[in-house]
Amino acid sequence: MNPAVAVNDAGVEAPLLEWRELRDYRDLLALLVWREMYLRYRHTLIGVGWSFLNPLMTMAVFGLIVPNLVSRQQLAEYTRGVPYPLYVFCGLVPWNCFAHALTRATTCLVDQKALLKNVYFPRLALPLSKVIAACADLLIAFAALLALMFFARTAPSLNLVFLPLFLLPLLAAATGAGLILSVLQLRYRDVFFLMQFFMQMGLLVTPVWFPLEALPPALRWLVACNPMTGVVQGFRWAALKAPAPSVSVLAVSSAAAAVLLLAGLLFFRKRQETIADYV
Template structure:
């Protein structure tokens, strides 16, 4: 008899209205919710690891592709622009001059091209599970760090081969690497969100990337331009990245002033505006993708 009474009393203490969590789409311009992204940092790690494994799964040369692409591009540039066109290289052997620019450029271009299709490629995941959608393009860009490290090791080998040793400027190198990451991530957020709504973005990306490359001082030095055009040229954030890499590693001349400041400002603006636009369009991803 007592046991029945106790059971009834336990049932009466159960709340009649259980806790309900409702996920609703955001309205208007919303915050970035970086705390939520930090809470899902473990998921971000697994997305990065997934992208790295998928990139080299069932490949013959594996991670060697990270070296082959910039190396043979450097060979072509050295032959046509360095030897035939006699392009100036600020007193640096042209192969080293071009490869020092191709290392950050390849990191930027690969991250941009792959991240622009990352949301469409993860459509099944987006439709079934809730998580911060920012994690997908961020993971795609961060997965390119592995390729960057490998190509950077090759760049260091070329530096010693040509007799170049890093100067004290090398302490600025992490800042220019951060600038490359910010630029790649900012552009990736814009184009990944646009690609969900406008699928022809993926057809524009190869042409846009090629146009962006020739508007960046990769095959030619930025010193060919004089002020005020050089400062205006810095609106392209990759100008600051490429010239900064060469200055920090090879000691080439650098107008360390307005052009670098303009590139840094534009890169930060690109990241902030891209993140805000991404969050604004995020509510439609599951329906449109």
């Protein structure tokens, strides 16, 4: 067997996405995901339970306040009969996944100094492992949603088969934003705080707790530019038979997610080569 030559050439530019290399490193990726899950919940009493307790409490808060702001009739019309707390919880499932993924991804390079300084691996694997770990949380929260639906006697709809489709823009947006934030955080430590602020704002401007249809059209388009808008609406349509997102809203929102992914890969491409110099 003729061994491969590992080349480190200043003049050779890396492709946008080294898919094959990433696949070769899937063992390492699995290890990083495992470490992330393990480190997150070790020494906790409730452990994995946090991934559905968190949305449960948020749901309780919104469920207590928002129904007092509109007439019961109006609310039922918007949610097409879905109980409002369920409506919120279902939106929180993808939103929390997104928020978790970004929070973890932002510090993932800064935190892995030893690994980055010691060995070569496709740097993309680190932020990606955080996004994948967040998706594992999403699965647990989704199981909790099914349990809630059972108690609320809401039958899951057949639209459920389309649910994985709405994971794609979620993954794209989280990965893209995670790539940009993790690199920026290396040099500018304010990024983490800025990101936390944006996550707080993000929950308020994503139709997790309000129906998009309740907004005036001009504002609706602005909110549609949020990559998570299509995901949240799609999730709710697939799981609860809530009103389907309009095709144009879905298109705008998914396009935003795709742009974010592309921007992330472009931003990461050149900068990933010298990450070890900055950690």
